[in-house]
Amino acid sequence: VEDDRLDLDRNVREYVPEFPKKPQPINARQLLAHQGGIVHYTNGPVIRTEVEYESEHPFEDVILALDTFKESPLVAEPGTKYAYTTRGYILLGAVVQRAGKAPYWEQVKERIAKPLGMQSLRPDYPWTRTPERARGYRRVLGAILRSTDTDVSWKLPGGGFTSNVTDLARFAEGLLGEKLLQPRTRERMWTRQPLPEGKTSSYGLGFFVGKAHGQRLISHSGSQEATRTLMRLFPDRGTAVVLMSNCEYANLKPIALAMEKVLFE
Numbered sequence: 317v318e319d320d321r322l323d324l325d326r327n328v329r330e331y332v333p334e335f336p337k338k339p340q341p342i343n344a345r346q347l348l349a350h351q352g353g354i355v356h357y358t359n360g361p362v363i364r365t366e367v368e369y370e371s372e373h374p375f376e377d378v379i380l381a382l383d384t385f386k387e388s389p390l391v392a393e394p395g396t397k398y399a400y401t402t403r404g405y406i407l408l409g410a411v412v413q414r415a416g417k418a419p420y421w422e423q424v425k426e427r428i429a430k431p432l433g434m435q436s437l438r439p440d441y442p443w444t445r446t447p448e449r450a451r452g453y454r455r456v457l458g459a460i461l462r463s464t465d466t467d468v469s470w471k472l473p474g475g476g477f478t479s480n481v482t483d484l485a486r487f488a489e490g491l492l493g494e495k496l497l498q499p500r501t502r503e504r505m506w507t508r509q510p511l512p513e514g515k516t517s518s519y520g521l522g523f524f525v526g527k528a529h530g531q532r533l534i535s536h537s538g539s540q541e542a543t544r545t546l547m548r549l550f551p552d553r554g555t556a557v558v559l560m561s562n563c564e565y566a567n568l569k570p571i572a573l574a575m576e577k578v579l580f581e
């Protein structure tokens with residue numbers, strides 16, 4: 317966006333014509349705010365496009381990953397409702413790939429990982445080895461069991477990366493500083509997005525926007541097989557708390573609140 321290579325208000329089909337025409341156009345701003353009407357997991361029917369691929373791992377290309385949902389009907393008219401959606405971010409990743417004219421992961425690596433020194437950040441591809449990877453656990457009827465080894469390669473822009481907790485902290489530090497974004501861009505990102513009838517969402521462009529301890533709070537959590545994560549940024553103090561667990565049943569917010577109590581008192 318800062319390089320004028322991506323217009324947040326253009327129809328995404330101008331970047332990704334492989335995405336079918338819907339009753340109303342969708343733009344990247346709506347996708348960033350989870351207002352694009354794209355289906356999530358259980359809030360509507362998910363229709364998969366059946367395709368024979370030449371590649372053994374087709375979803376390394378985020379354009380092809382659209383086949384996992386692109387024919388699905390919208391769950392809401394774009395711009396009218398907040399509806400969290402991992403699949404909306406897959407479409408957003410495809411838009412970024414076309415606008416940036418480089419594979420999505422390469423852009424993440426060059427624009428985020430390298431400037432911040434995030435050496436452990438990588439796509440969570442099951443066909444590649446991740447050194448020193450922690451095994452995930454889940455709880456079933458009180459018993460602690462190993463998590464399933466789920467293939468998340470199809471949703472890279474919406475939850476398909478892996479890293480260690482130190483690099484998650486580096487990402488938080490980068491967001492609070494100026495290595496990634498210009499301050500005015502960051503403020504646009506951390507502004508609650510409008511909804512119809514004069515209402516506003518609790519979500520900005522990629523982040524939840526709220527308050528805690530009487531201060532502005534920018535946050536996001538992560539939840540899927542084998543892990544729970546949490547990042548809480550306090551930009552007005554230049555402080556962040558990041559947590560990562562290899563247990564699906566972990567409740568990280570009370571831990572974060574206890575840490576923040578120590579930090580802020």
